[in-house]
Amino acid sequence: MNYTLDFLPVIDGLPSLLAACLGTLGLALGGMILAIIIGVGGVMLRDSGIRQVRWFVIAFVELIRNTPFLVQIYFIYFALPLAGIRLDPTPTAIIALGINGGAYAIEIIRGGVQSIGKGQIEAGLALGLHKAQVFRLIVLKPALRAIYPSLTSQFILLTLTTSVASAIAAYELTSVAQRIESDSFRSFEVYGAVTLFYLVMSWLLMRVFGLIQSRYLSYPVK
Amino acid sequence: MGLNEFLFLLAGLKWTLALSAIGFVGGGVVGLVVALARTSGIAPLERAAASYIGLFQGTPLLMQLFVVYYGLALVGLKLDAWVAVAIGFTLHASAYLGEIWRGSIEAVPRGQTEAAKALSLNYVSRMKDVILPQAIRISLPATIGFLVQLIKGTSLAAIVGFTELARAGSIVSNQIFQPLLVFGVVGALYFAMCWPLSLYGAWLERRLATATR
Numbered sequence: 340m341n342y343t344l345d346f347l348p349v350i351d352g353l354p355s356l357l358a359a360c361l362g363t364l365g366l367a368l369g370g371m372i373l374a375i376i377i378g379v380g381g382v383m384l385r386d387s388g389i390r391q392v393r394w395f396v397i398a399f400v401e402l403i404r405n406t407p408f409l410v411q412i413y414f415i416y417f418a419l420p421l422a423g424i425r426l427d428p429t430p431t432a433i434i435a436l437g438i439n440g441g442a443y444a445i446e447i448i449r450g451g452v453q454s455i456g457k458g459q460i461e462a463g464l465a466l467g468l469h470k471a472q473v474f475r476l477i478v479l480k481p482a483l484r485a486i487y488p489s490l491t492s493q494f495i496l497l498t499l500t501t502s503v504a505s506a507i508a509a510y511e512l513t514s515v516a517q518r519i520e521s522d523s524f525r526s527f528e529v530y531g532a533v534t535l536f537y538l539v540m541s542w543l544l545m546r547v548f549g550l551i552q553s554r555y556l557s558y559p560v561k
Numbered sequence: 562m563g564l565n566e567f568l569f570l571l572a573g574l575k576w577t578l579a580l581s582a583i584g585f586v587g588g589g590v591v592g593l594v595v596a597l598a599r600t601s602g603i604a605p606l607e608r609a610a611a612s613y614i615g616l617f618q619g620t621p622l623l624m625q626l627f628v629v630y631y632g633l634a635l636v637g638l639k640l641d642a643w644v645a646v647a648i649g650f651t652l653h654a655s656a657y658l659g660e661i662w663r664g665s666i667e668a669v670p671r672g673q674t675e676a677a678k679a680l681s682l683n684y685v686s687r688m689k690d691v692i693l694p695q696a697i698r699i700s701l702p703a704t705i706g707f708l709v710q711l712i713k714g715t716s717l718a719a720i721v722g723f724t725e726l727a728r729a730g731s732i733v734s735n736q737i738f739q740p741l742l743v744f745g746v747v748g749a750l751y752f753a754m755c756w757p758l759s760l761y762g763a764w765l766e767r768r769l770a771t772a773t774r
Binding site for chain 1: 623
């Protein structure tokens with residue numbers, strides 16, 4: 340064994356690696372926003388009372404949750420241009436992350452909605468609130484408190500998943516790392532350092548989400 | 562897509578199954594050790610296990626594969642790509658299964674441990690005969706859920722350059738220029754593996770929920 344570790348390429352690449360961390364967080368944030376939109380929309384469609392729509396949502400969730408993200412992102416990457424939509428890899432990755440996260444968000448939000456007692460909804464309707472008002476005021480807000488922990492851990496998972504977006508060369512940490520690696524051949528050093536970056540990011544996110552929860556969401560429920 | 566291309570995909574699928582099986586079994590063995598260490602009551606051991614779990618749960622699977630893949634080469638182990646990848650999945654699975662099983666072990670009522678101690682059963686017998694049989698039952702839905710994650714995760718071996726189902730799909734797609742058809746079929750194959758497991762896991766969960774109500 341006569342290999343000496345050389346972290347110089349990592350140090351030289353530090354500015355672009357740190358910038359790429361922001362790219363990763365941006366991908367995750369964009370994907371999560373889309374995921375929540377799909378999640379809320381999906382739950383409303385699922386509970387719309389129209390049978391075909393309900394089955395469509397269920398099929399979407401099962402399909403996404405039982406296939407790998409890599410296959411999904413490839414499929415979307417090739418499908419969008421055929422549908423006449425030409426996008427750069429990065430927005431394409433956000434769409435793929437949003438669709439993937441959306442399926443999980445539907446399940447999470449549905450769980451939150453189900454945690455709201457039926458009596459509360461009936462009471463809201465009895466008070467003459469519109470269906471949309473009942474959803475927004477009586478279902479969504481308290482449900483948000485219930486689903487916050489799962490939703491935030493889903494966000495961290497999505498952040499880790501963004502590394503797969505390197506497969507279509509979206510701008511994020513892993514693809515920048517791959518570029519530095521192929522220039523320097525210091526594979527272990529580069530990927531080791533980047534792994535640490537991911538660890539710090541998910542730890543920071545965990546702390547921030549925990550802080551927000553104890554600050555804004557943890558007032559006495561009873 | 563002709564028969565030859567489809568057979569090529571099936572050959573890739575064989576490797577996906579093999580990787581999943583190795584990762585699950587290997588990860589199960591190491592994961593049991595992690596779970597036992599995590600619930601051992603010995604502070605340094607618990608902390609070490611917690612860090613191990615945190616390390617794998619806080620980093621992307623793809624990075625774990627890269628680091629293991631290049632790390633093993635670095636320490637002078639000349640391994641086949643598939644052995645390196647299999648080790649990567651084993652470590653990954655051991656952390657996740659360790660965490661799932663920790664939860665299940667802790668979910669077994671404390672009285673069970675106390676009763677076993679009162680009967681002066683030693684640690685091995687207490688775990689093997691009293692706690693683990695109950696913990697396994699509790700852990701089954703989550704364990705199967707993770708198996709689905711693992712099968713999907715093996716697709717990342719494609720990025721490291723290992724030809725399993727997803728990479729077989731890329732290769733075929735590059736040959737016949739019908740990416741949507743090919744990745745549609747590849748997705749369907751993954752779905753055919755994962756969906757029955759997901760349904761089984763959900764069924765177990767419902768059954769467990771009614772049993773403990």
